[in-house]
Amino acid sequence: MKTLSPFKSQTLPQREPAVIQEDDTAKTFSCQEPLIKQPKILIIIPAYNEGKNIGAVLNGIQKQSPGIPILVINDGSSDNTEKVALEHNAEVISLPYNSGYGVALQTGFLYAVKNNFSIVVQMDSDGQHDPANIKDLLEEVQKENRDVVIGSRFLNRASYKTSLARHAGMLLFGNIASLFCGQKVTDPTSGFQALKRRAIEFIASDNYPPDYPDADFIILMNRCGFKIKEVPVTMHASPNKESMHHGHKTIYYVFKMFLSIFVTLLRKSPKR
């Protein structure tokens, strides 16, 4: 599988990890001690003008999942997102201009591939995702036969409030994804996910949808043989932001999603 990066893999300086990482195992333990390989985990957060929210999000993550490195992709923000993220000891990659959610997210996956992370948790920067659920996602993704674990706001919980149109869209594309995946997909738009190495490499390749991953990408991953599982998570209403798909973008979103699903089904499944 072709990864977008033209660079050879190099080891970058990173923050001191709290868990024993795969590379460090040999140095840390003597031969008599049992070798317990801990996965190298990274949390990726794409952020655009989230200076007001990202501090609280990072605090929440560091409280709930201490020691896991956090990478913020500052997607050309014009506010103090980068500064706040750095103040909270996150690694920050700043893109030179606003490139969109999908591009920012994929940048994080490219970084994860380059630095040999074995598990990635992706989440939003607006405080919608509850950091307390990170451990649920991690627990689930580390099981056998799991490549992608999606945090669903609709699974077993009906607390999430959204507009009727948005809910109808999620329901429609969720049902379409369920139909083609042969399993129930309740929340195809969820950006709260945990992914294993194979899935990370797949996202870092040019198979990834350029604007935003949705039901089309879930169908593609399913067709490529990735094992997908949903787990219930708590999602809060976004504090001060409109959805990515508001206004005239809704029409484009619906059109794009139908077209993308259609051509995904027409294409030959790419090799993993």
Add this chain to the structure above:
Amino acid sequence: MPPRIQIISILICVFLVAYVFELVRRKHLSEEYSMGWLVTGTLMLILSVSEGALTWVSGLVGATLFTSTLFFFGLLFLMVICLHFSIRISALTKQMRTLTQHVGILDHEKKALEKKIHQPPWQTGSSSLEQI
């Protein structure tokens, strides 16, 4: 074809071909993108000059007016070139996206290395040069 429209279309085609050559000479237009314009301009010029060729092509496409034939091929060319540009823009967008991502990652690496270099050696356990 009425002589007036014939003269106008010949002038337009001659101007188009000459202007495209000039743009290429000044390096405002690359050879790659000039080809479509030059081929179309030349073909339209041939159709405008030679009434026999225009009659034959009009019969071929079923046009009753010669001017309709010219408009038909003009529009066809515009559609083809628009599609071609959409394909090129998509490819360029993809390339720019990849470049943006790598610029971001490289900038991050550069900052991390700078930070490491500026750390005093007693904090890192080795000299800055060794780290580089």
